[in-house]
Amino acid sequence: MSDAAAPAPTPTPNPFDGVNITELIANVSALSSTNNIDQGHTAWILVSTALVFIMIPGVGYFYSGMARSKNALSLIMLSVLSLAVVSVQWWAIGFSLAFGPGTSGYIGNLNHAFFMGVGTEPLNGVTNVPGIVFAMYQCMFAAITPALAIGSAAERGRIFPSIFFIFIWSTIVYDPIAYWTWNVNGWSAKLGGLDFAGGTPVHISSGAAALAYALILGKRTGHGTDEFKPHNIANVVLGAVLLWFGWFGFNGGSALDSTSRAGMACAVTNLAAAVGGLTWCLLDYRLEKKLSALSFCSGAVAGLVAITPGSGYVGTPAAVAFGVVSGILCNLAVKLKHIFDFDDALDVFAVHGVGGIIGNVLTGIFADANIVALDGIVIPGGWINQHWAQLGYQIADSVTGVSYSFVVTYLILFIMDKIPGLSLRADPESEAKGLDETELGELAYYHVDRLVAVNTRTGETKTVKEETIHQQNDTNATIV
Template sequence: MVNVTYDASGDLNSPVGGVFNMGDIAWTLASTALVWIMIPGVGFFYSGLLRRKNALNMIYLSMMTIAVVSFQWFFWGYSLAFSDTASPYIGNLKYFALRNVLDQPSIGSVKVPAIVFCVFQLMFAAITPMIAIGAVAERSRLGPLTAFVFFWSTLVYDPIACWTWNSNGWSFVLGGLDFAGGTPVHISSGTAALAISLYLGKRRGWGTERLAYKPHNTTYVILGTVFLWFGWFGFNGGSALSANLRATQACIVTNLAASVGGLTWMFWDYRLERKWSVVGFCSGAISGLVAITPGSGYVGSPAAVLFGFMAGTVCNFATQLKFIFKFDDTLDIFASHAIGGIVGNILTGLFAQASVAGADGITIIPGGWLDHNYRQLGIQLADSVSGLAYSFVMTTIILWIMHYIPGLRLRCDEETEILGVDDAEMGEFAYDYVGIESELMPRSEYNAGASGGSREPRHTAATTSQVSEPEKDPKVGET
């Protein structure tokens, strides 16, 4: 039993001296809930961008990831990332099964207990593999992904989190500035998505009109963006681990960068199609959120405008990389997260300010180029390249080891891809009906198939033999 005592102000007394601030605990726990809602937010965002026949499994994967990583974090993930006797690269099993993780001061802040810090960091550990496995969209078996998430969290996320945020980590000691996860979350997941895309190969019909479809549910895309934007206040603001001015500043720049990023991406798309794309706006907002993540506790509000603009611009153009190098990154995860994270890390090296970091009354940094600390850019680049290279190589190794273990190969067969992963792997659908006519019939028989820029065909429960002649007319019943 823990002997809990309070001081005169009502705050908790630490068992080793000092005080746990109740307000800081409350803010960190509230931020934990905010970040949790981001994880299904990623699922809804991804689901909306896909075809109807693959809409449900992405939402399922978001919930599966929460469950698997929650166990992994309890089992050894937290200890591997945040044990206070860690090596420069990875922790040990000092806190295996959360042993002795309760009322001791956390490695992140002496003002919150270890158990609060642990559950907050769990949310970061859970959302990262979910971002990455969006790359399996429309062409993966679901069962092996539970094993992949466990292995990837252990071998990729935990080491990068350790060297970035653990006080013993090499990047932390070197002076790397990453407030909320530019490298551990975004560069690692975005690069893993690239490795997954290369391993799985292209979807059936890649490079043809068949895959030139628009998102099947734009409302899901908006809903996912709402969850992400809303939760990002906890993602960045909560990383201060305290209810103070630095957390407030992090929330201000988070919202500003998202706003500018959304507008920038939308304007770039408008120049091509003369349409005000809400999908473009949402994509830009997320790229702005990604970029501001590493710098949110270090940069001022004017810099946040540049973060949003650069992310909305660079990530927008980076979506063309998959066509140049011919890889099937279905949801542009590499462009939005890996490239966006690199943009954020570089800009943090340029615009970090000691005065902003010191708004919490504790943190002391030399700043970036604005404070004439010119070596900071080199440190940020070293951290970015290390995270990118490590994630890509280790993810590829995990995928190919699983490839040769019976039952763990990720790539689905062609029949599953045609029917849709929801039907073949789950036997459930996001909606009542899923359109498969365009996949199973030649265009000469059914000319309502998805083509360049068009919506999906009419959805019906009828089979080919049950469809009457009037129903085969693509003009009947269309809206």
């Protein structure tokens, strides 16, 4: 063994040697304050982006549970496709068309195409959050909207053409409506319309588009004679819970900062959903004497839809009114498809279209200048502040949104249906088998029938027969 002393370890250099830490911190703070970027506000919007993201598969599960089992997977897939297609569209042109600094009151320019100039600089008057964070937050809104609309085409609309529809619809319908509502240069924004989180761009536009889609496709085979029952109420509840959970980011995040106004938006969102769910559930209880989970979930979503445009403008007492009115009127609106004999398979128009209109109108009545002042912003308010013209602004925005979305969507679908390869409706045989098998080649459910023999002396088991059977808890259809 050697008695030589081990060499002394080389000291690790200090990266801050010679650096004035106080000066460094001051320089970083000065750099951050150049654009007024606030880390707390930015973190809240990033979290809200993730919350709105989870709403998109929530829509899929909500719709999937209400459909028949042979179409369950296709509705979840359509929601995921909407997220993917719109993410590309938003990056390429969508964000620029919706939030670009256009001179028109109706549509933006392409200055921010492919996210050019979208980075740390604040955009669209949002001073506390980097432009790229704002763009990604708004991307989630753009992605969920066509996913909502396509629900009316459930069980008979082909999936492949819907990819093209989502891209075209987002460009021609969603982006202009988002521009005029939320862009500082939009006509509705300049007029004084109040839409905190998407009553017109998201809900009215998707509801009107759903109505157009249902009319173009026609009714499902067996509509009016067969009973179309939801196949999995547990999935409906799961989807509704994901939507409710994500809606805190949908509405609370629309404050675009983490202030008390964002907290108030979350409070009224939760209260309107609760009251809406109870109202719808009790309305149906009077008929069936059953507390239906489907009824409660439908009412909760109706309450969430209605409170969306007013969530940053109203207080908690008004949220109760939003929940009650939307629960009653959206419940009654479901009957419109029977009165006018159209097949909106999942009641998208009744819940989102009618619910969005209700929300816009009630916002004109209950918008409170004191709530908005929580962020230091001054507005005239609504009827409760004696600002009578506000209701007119809200109605103008609603009527324009319904008309534009319905007419343009109808034209898009009408033209697409004439293009070879893009026909919208599945053929009768595919519809009878289910879109999961015919459009995806995969099924949400499999049932295995297995006959097993057991040796009573040794306990040994042996499979005698095994057969995979597609789950068919659905109405049988005959192809003539």
